[in-house]
Amino acid sequence: MAESARPTSRDVARQAGVSQATVSLVLGGKWRGRVSERTAEAVRQAAGELDYRPNLAARSLRLGRTRTALLVVPALTHEYFARVYAGAARVAEENGFGVVLYPSPEGIGPARDPFGSARAAIDGVIASSMAADALAGIGDGGLPLVMLDSGPGAPDGPPTVDLAVADGIRQVVRHLLGLGHRTITHIASDVDTWTFRIRAQTVREELAGVPGVLLRTERCALDVEPARQAAVRALSAPGPRPTALLCDGDVLAAGACKAARALGLAVPHELSVSGFDDLSLALAVDPELTSVRLPAEEVGAQGMRALLALLSGRPVPPCELPVTLVARGSTAPAP
Amino acid sequence: MAESARPTSRDVARQAGVSQATVSLVLGGKWRGRVSERTAEAVRQAAGELDYRPNLAARSLRLGRTRTALLVVPALTHEYFARVYAGAARVAEENGFGVVLYPSPEGIGPARDPFGSARAAIDGVIASSMAADALAGIGDGGLPLVMLDSGPGAPDGPPTVDLAVADGIRQVVRHLLGLGHRTITHIASDVDTWTFRIRAQTVREELAGVPGVLLRTERCALDVEPARQAAVRALSAPGPRPTALLCDGDVLAAGACKAARALGLAVPHELSVSGFDDLSLALAVDPELTSVRLPAEEVGAQGMRALLALLSGRPVPPCELPVTLVARGSTAPAP
DNA sequence: TCCGGGAAGTTGTACGTATAACGTGACGGT
DNA sequence: ACCGTCACGTTATACGTACAACTTCCCGGA
Missing domain, CATH: 3.40.50.2300 (Response regulator)
Incomplete structure (x- = not known):
């Protein structure tokens, strides 16, 4: 009990009265037809009694793989x-x-x-x-x-x-179009990865052919405060004010909501805001965010x-x- | 270039014209007075050329430690x-x-x-x-x-x-008392760990001796929706309605804010809500949460x-x- | 001349495992 | 009686590293 050193397969072998190789065979699972059931059972019992755990470093070294x-x-x-x-x-x-x-x-x-x-x-x-x-x-x-x-x-x-990101964006766009929105600003992440490129591209494609649509884009870092600023820019830009902000993520959408409230615009009745990712954040803010659920x-x-x-x-x-x-x-x- | 097998310390030794042990000494850093500077440099260069990385499994096996x-x-x-x-x-x-x-x-x-x-x-x-x-x-x-x-x-x-959790709670309590709040409900986590026990205990202690204070407690799971429900219970309970909800975490505070809005109570002017943890969530909700910053x-x-x-x-x-x-x-x- | 001793390496070994290669009886067929 | 075969194991080895122990060479002092 006071033996602090961890038992090795050799200890198990001694306890079970067999060789170390047999222990390895049995515990390794590939012993069919090589070791009798009786011996195998003895090995398993000895391993249990000693609370044997194979040394992963040794195993990795031997196998050349680390799992x-x-x-x-x-x-x-x-x-x-x-x-x-x-x-x-x-x-x-x-x-x-x-x-x-x-x-x-x-x-x-x-x-x-x-x-x-x-x-x-x-x-x-x-x-x-x-x-x-x-x-x-x-x-x-x-x-x-x-x-x-x-x-x-x-x-x-x-x-x-x-992820079918493009499809997700399409669903958002159609949702907004279905609600009658025609002046839309895309609050886009400034991160240059595939997922965000495809989002921007899909937004453009989906709104391209629709008559009467005015699409603008504001780009910002992936955080609440930059998004708030981007939304302020979007909502105070010259020309018709957007009735919907399509955001590249829930974090950005939260920032957009803050901007709206600061400008005295009620979400959703005066301004719709959509998110993406469906993080727990989407349910934490008020109103809850329309978002796209990703099977992360x-x-x-x-x-x-x-x-x-x-x-x-x-x-x-x-x-x-x-x-x-x-x-x-x-x-x-x-x- | 086409040799896919990773080089070992022996390969480095061969390249540098020394023994494997010397490589180990030099690369291990403990060669002062055992290996000449010239040889050491040769070893380091050979290691660089071959892009040698020690095999961690072997090292762990040898040292008995895994780092x-x-x-x-x-x-x-x-x-x-x-x-x-x-x-x-x-x-x-x-x-x-x-x-x-x-x-x-x-x-x-x-x-x-x-x-x-x-x-x-x-x-x-x-x-x-x-x-x-x-x-x-x-x-x-x-x-x-x-x-x-x-x-x-x-x-x-x-x-x-x-963390000085008790001190954090004390700061929150004094902040609320300083703002004139006397009817306070503690929205507490139902998780039974030290950090939450100490929070509950400190809230009680700090408010115990203060005249005119009415403290109640609502317990709930550590998530937005349970917190919302707990806050609804707190705000619609018989007796004087609390003017402040002291929440065990920002997530709970977010739920409390949702409840307040649903009940037509403006945060913060009709109801104060305090959080804890100072997560990024604290800045994502509106209004931003009074919270306690933890150096996580x-x-x-x-x-x-x-x-x-x-x-x-x-x-x-x-x-x-x-x-x-x-x-x-x-x-x-x-x- | 001889020897002590330090500098500069080298040889050898163990860590614990998986598996290839090799016994070793017993049994059965001819 | 002899050999092949099968069932059941064992022996031996390699993985790559770190370090203890050993060798070799050279220099300086007596």
């Missing part, structure tokens, strides 16, 4: 990425894998390098919402790579998991499944997950 | 814990350590066990906001343990890092420093970090 994936996200304080992590971690755990995080707005590569100092021997990388060049030398650097929220890649490139956990889960498939050499079809508009109190018929 | 810490948090989607992680990860990286996360509302122990399936060989554990029994058999199980946000422990128990990153950073000290046998004094009230638009003089 650990690296998840690169721009920032963990954004709820979306915390949920992506949760999904990835769940699938990983189900498969005996671990996930180590690397939050970095700039991605990884020669400059920011999680492999040297930040350590962690890695079997593969899952990267979310990264610019293509933020992963320089990873995909082709021999390390399996899966990309999330980065758009459909080349067929021979890394596997991808994407599922993105992480599918990303991990893709990586596992990649590691076992199975083919990985690209994957696009559906999103759904959730209409709430922040949007209403145009005045 | 990895486990951070246990109740939930990663709560911004506070994401920030704690960020602080811990920063200090870890500065010291060549890694951090692996284990989000679990129930803590770890025989039941939920991150060491078997969830893998990750660990040198120590940092646990945040855990009930004492949620860590059964870790601290005394031979694994170094640091506890965050769990209150001052026994002098011979695990090191602790705490610093909690994580100090926790990691404490663990590092513990691992090198240095004494670890308990640590309490100050918090500050941030008065904003959600509190105003009592009507």
